[in-house]
Amino acid sequence: MQRTPFSARLYSGALIGLAMAFSFASLIAMAFKHAEVSIGENRTLTQLPGWPRTVAQWDSFPERFDAYFNDNFGLRKLLLRLNSNFTTVMLGRSPSDKVVFGKDDWLFYAGDNSIELYRNQRPFSALQLANTEAALALRMRPLQAANRSYLFVVVPDKHTIYPEMMPTYMSRRDPPSQLDQVAALAEKDRLPVLDLRSTLRQGKADGQVYLKDDSHWTDWGAYLGYRRIMAALPLTDLPVLDLDAKQFAIPSDHAGDLAGMAGLTRRETTRLSELPADRCAFTASAYKPVGDDISIGRTFCPQAKYKIMFIGDSFTEALVKYLSRSFGEVVYVARSGFKPSREIAPLIEREKPDLVIEELAERHLDSLADTVAQEGR
Template sequence: MNARLLHLIQSALFVAILGAPMAAAYWGLEPPDILATENRTLAEIPGLSLFFTDPVHGVSRLKAAFADRFPLRQTLIRAGNRLRLAVFGESPVSGVIVGRQGWLYYSLENALNDHLNVMNLPPILQDDMVRTLVERRDRLAARGIAFYVLVPPDKHTVYPEFLPPYVRVLRPRSRLDILKERLADAGIAILDVRDELARAKTVRRAYWKTDTHWNDWGAFTAAKKLIDTLRARFPDIPPLCENDFDVVETVVPGGDLAGMLMLPDLLPETDIRLIPRDPNAFGQRAVFGAPRPYADPANHPERAMVVAETGERGLPKALFFRDSFSSAMIPFLAGRFQSAVFLWTHAYHPDIVAAERPDVVVLEVVERYQYAFCLENPPEPSWPGAVSPTPPGF
């Protein structure tokens, strides 16, 4: 074979390899998009005018857009991910740990380091957290408002037995162990639901296998602990009872961790749902969506404020500052207050407290986000018509 013919064959193969994805997309051979969307905004194809005004930037943006939108891109990524999982048993994504028996774990945002107990929590930081939360409690108490802190544990904490064998706790005490002791000594009502979840998981699975979050059963367990605690101060709140719900199990596509692997359809699991037997029973009824006279601090379409009202004047009003772990608790909590406002933020907003005038404020912070306890308290606004005196520091 002469050199010219060899070069022609090589060129033809090169063109074929590059052109195959284009041809597959053109002829409709690419599988339909059944995947969870990527947790980021894909690069957009730049307008033609940009190539005249700023050609370097235009080419850069076109390159990024092509990399994000290359035909068969998802198919090729999925194939590579499946191969690494099947052959090597390893995660192809840095933020996901492949555990045993189909369990996946989240390793970003210090979730794994927190489980290993290697996160730094020096005394000066502990002091700062305690000072901030004590100041917040005292401000609220001056207005007759109760304050509670709820810390949902990460999945690693509740289900360590399915982690890979190489994941071993390196220190005996976790950040939550240390901080719980400090806050309790300072008189902060902190709800640690680790023991409740340890009991709950002996009944049925309390967390998703392919998601970072707890399922309905885990959320119900934490909500019950919160309601039982609040009933000591607000006895008219209806109790939360397991017998008021039916347990429904359905096989569904995998959760957010399976989505990070781009394999939710290939990593399904059983969704455990708790459905009220009587949706109109006292403690279940709530009307959602009443407008509020302030901006939603989250300012994000997927983290919108949730407002639930029952109109039951004998029940307290509640304000929640929270993260994604409260989402599954909202159906269990909404009907147990005269009004309940759930704000997806850990930052304290005294102006919203003044607008809502709640009877109780709950700060929910998942275990890996404990640094949120360092968020300072903004200045307190005036409360027209308020009868409680303003204590020093407001």
């Protein structure tokens, strides 16, 4: 029988030794590990299940322990990082199906059907458009009857403002997009819908309006949105912050949500605004939950007047420092997607604002039509 060459045996032994050392180090690291939140995955890692005390717990214990082991295996972060780096550098693509790598290191969100929306592959049907109009009417008409104004603001997706940075292999159908359809509907039926696309596209000439590593707008982009919103309001004598691009000069280090999803550790340098010190030192209260997936916070500016309610999503965060300096009280209602009128109407009735502004990201426009079917439940 022919013996295996010494070099081959040495190589095999080294691989086995390396695997055993790595496994041993992983188990040691796992033994001293505490529960943590996985930033890239945006969730808490599974904790060690308790000792089973019932038949049902014994039955599910193997599955629960397997989930714990997979989440907390020592050096897990290193393995995830190596996978991310290999996928990014060697294969030129994102390791997450929620992130698309664009040109010049730009990252784009791919969740919530964003890629299909970019390609204009999900136009609204006639029924969806009718339900969209009905959803806005359900929100608007009671306010009009109470002599209060309503404005619905659509924040465009990043790929809508920076399509030139999207990958060239992603072809697009001819318009209309969902936002095109809603804008046309609003113009035809005189609905109070504010489309920020032209404002942000023009603002690109003076500064970056969306973050490269994040799905949200920059401070400059948020300010442009604020100015356009203020210009559309029917209220009089509003103190509006007047800034130019040169005043957005404070450097800030930002860890983008898309970079985290893609497993990247890089941080992006962005620019924040220098606000006038004498405008309004507003005070703010912490957000408190008031229902399913809805929470409320508020700000007060004694130098201004009017009470408004601003219903929005994660794009609202960058608007707070501007809006809060322009109104006596702002009631911020945080929610994801468009909520049925029956969930929002009681809040409006309780707070009795002079004006209601509702903001929604472009990729969630279909949630308007969805609420119509929920209204009767």
